[in-house]
Amino acid sequence: MKEFDIVALGELNVDLILNQIEGQPEIGKEKFAGEMTLTLGSSTAIFAANAAALGSRVAFCGMIGNDSFGDLVETSLRNKGVDTRYLIRQNKYATGATICMSYDEDRANLTYQGAMDYMSLSDINPELFIKTKHIHISSIFMQSGVRRDLKKILMLCNENGVTTSLDSQWDPKETWQLDYKEILPMLTVFMPNETELKFLTRSNTLEEAVEKIRPYANAAVIKCGSRGSLLLQKGKPDRLQAALLNTRVVDCIGAGDSFNSGFISQLAAGKPLELCQQYGNMTGAVNTTAAGGTTAFTSREDVERIGKERFGWTIQ
Secondary structure (H helix, E strand, C coil): CCCEEEEEECCCEEEEEEEEECCCCCCCCCCCEEEEEEEEECHHHHHHHHHHHCCCCEEEECEEECCHHHHHHHHHHHHCCCECCCCEEECCCCCEEEEEEEECCEEEEEEECHHHHCCCHHHCCCCHHHHEEEEEEECHHHCHHHHHCHHHHHHHHHHCCCEEEEECCCCCCCCCCCCHHHHHHHCCEECCEHHHHHHHCCCCCHHHHHHHHCCCCCEEEEECHHHCEEEEECCCCCEEECCCCCCCCCCCCCHHHHHHHHHHHHHHCCCCHHHHHHHHHHHHHHHCCCCCCCCCCCCHHHHHHHHHHHHCCCCC
């Protein structure tokens, strides 16, 4: 029996969210914001918190500073039911932070990577590769150390019979330096959205991008927004699962991460990928019924109830 179903390996930071801002920032001038919120940030944290809410035993491995922001990150994860014993507290680097400036339906973000950029394989406790069924890796372009050691990390997972998933997320530098031909054969499932996949493969269309990764991916699930998700598996026809559309969206923050949490929670439970895809579509939709990336995820029972009542979803 493994101690964990899932270990989330990814970026950690706080979000300083500013709302009701009086105009755009200007050099040499000061502006007022009417509201401020300081909260746990990062896509991988949303994934971990929601997977834990769905009943998976989740631990997080990430690097934070020995500072007040690091305390907030650790306490917030623990309050979400995520095991924090493998967080790496670092004196040399500060905890990462993102300033989110909200303007109506859009945001301008500015991120200080801090400690997250320095974590590498040498910092990761090797017992994690023995104690978990699955390792989910995310936001590698925010973590140069993890990206550099990605192949070695995946090799250790494979050697220990640990299934793996990767959601590379957006590249802030927009260089998209990831050798997918080398990495995808080592993954259990690749989980980009369609925009990221097109940039990663230097493709103009989703169809072109899919054909470029097809020879290398064991499996991939591509998040396509309002069109749903596309599942690729070796030896099987592609499977497009229609989205469960919400006509009363509160916001879409963390919808992709919530899809990941549903998909991987089912994968770690041994479910077929087709059912993982259906469940991921449901959890992504439920995410849009409440503000923020984790508010709708109080328990598996509540999430499945919302899925049934709001979207007509049924357990397969």
